Amino acid sequence: MRVAAVIGSPVEHSLSPVIHNAAFDALDLDWRFFAVAVPPGRAGDAVGAMRSLRLGGMSVTMPHKAAVAAAVDEVGSAAATLGAVNCVSWRGTVLVGHNTDGAGFLDALRRDEGVDPAGRRALVLGAGGAARAVVQALAGAGAAEVVVANRTAGRGAAAAALAGPVGRIGGPADADGCDLVVNATSVGLAGDAGTPIDPTRIGPGQLVVDLVYEPATTPLLAAARARGAVAVNGLGMLIHQAAHAFRGWTGEDPPLAVMSAAATAELARRAP
Numbered sequence: 001m002r003v004a005a006v007i008g009s010p011v012e013h014s015l016s017p018v019i020h021n022a023a024f025d026a027l028d029l030d031w032r033f034f035a036v037a038v039p040p041g042r043a044g045d046a047v048g049a050m051r052s053l054r055l056g057g058m059s060v061t062m063p064h065k066a067a068v069a070a071a072v073d074e075v076g077s078a079a080a081t082l083g084a085v086n087c088v089s090w091r092g093t094v095l096v097g098h099n100t101d102g103a104g105f106l107d108a109l110r111r112d113e114g115v116d117p118a119g120r121r122a123l124v125l126g127a128g129g130a131a132r133a134v135v136q137a138l139a140g141a142g143a144a145e146v147v148v149a150n151r152t153a154g155r156g157a158a159a160a161a162l163a164g165p166v167g168r169i170g171g172p173a174d175a176d177g178c179d180l181v182v183n184a185t186s187v188g189l190a191g192d193a194g195t196p197i198d199p200t201r202i203g204p205g206q207l208v209v210d211l212v213y214e215p216a217t218t219p220l221l222a223a224a225r226a227r228g229a230v231a232v233n234g235l236g237m238l239i240h241q242a243a244h245a246f247r248g249w250t251g252e253d254p255p256l257a258v259m260s261a262a263a264t265a266e267l268a269r270r271a272p
């Protein structure tokens, strides 16, 4: 049996075990996936354990993404630019760290929503790890403009810089001219009734993506739909970033529908 794991602190809430174990079962692969709590500061030990135990793959969540980037043998280009790794796979005997959040976000846009960001204007709310991956991905996909609005201006500027010449910092008012509005802040997570932007700035013709997926319908998504926009949560990004990891570990085509159904069922089970 091959063993894979997600490391984080906290990690109990992670959907990765449910998603990957469902995929292993669907393809009849003799793999198991576990969530392992690794205390802050010990990510290097976890990478060492992956090496010595020859784990088949590792997912990485907060707060270890930067530390794992420093501990693996090599990093892929997105992970190198972002300074953050969300999954680790083997290339022969070399441990390679990747960041699949941006690719997962683009897959969710293109494959699930039929939207190609090339030539489009986007507003990204937030400037943390998820926002940075989205900004980089949108610019790489040929977005015409990527505007970043963040509570803390300095972090916003650093995130906007990841988009190169098409990036700039802005504010909520920039939603008016944007095709795509992405909430990459934690505003709207379960228990938070707030919205990261005044929804009256949203309207028909726009696609709103809330990277939050728990709850499935955030206050932002509900308000955006009421105002005539197409609005989707972050589950698609979660599934597609996991799919990239799965392919890197097993070499198999990920069973996307199975992974999505497993995550949806687990979220429904957890819903209050």
Ligand SMILES: NC(=O)c1ccc[n+]([C@@H]2O[C@H](COP(=O)([O-])OP(=O)(O)OC[C@H]3O[C@@H](n4cnc5c(N)ncnc54)[C@H](OP(=O)(O)O)[C@@H]3O)[C@@H](O)[C@H]2O)c1
Pocket: 101, 125, 126, 127, 128, 129, 130, 131, 150, 151, 152, 155, 184, 185, 186, 187, 189, 196, 211, 212, 213, 234, 235, 237, 238, 239, 241
């Ligand atoms: N769907 C997916 O696959 C996926 C993947 C990763 C993350 N996510 C979600 O994306 C969100 C961000 O995750 P992250 O890893 O990027 O977190 P992070 O690095 O901690 O960044 C959090 C961001 O939210 C902003 N923020 C937090 N509270 C705020 C508030 N009350 N008002 C305005 N801005 C606020 C922060 O602004 P400051 O810079 O001013 O502090 C920062 O820009 C989370 O909800 C997470 O669950 C989803």
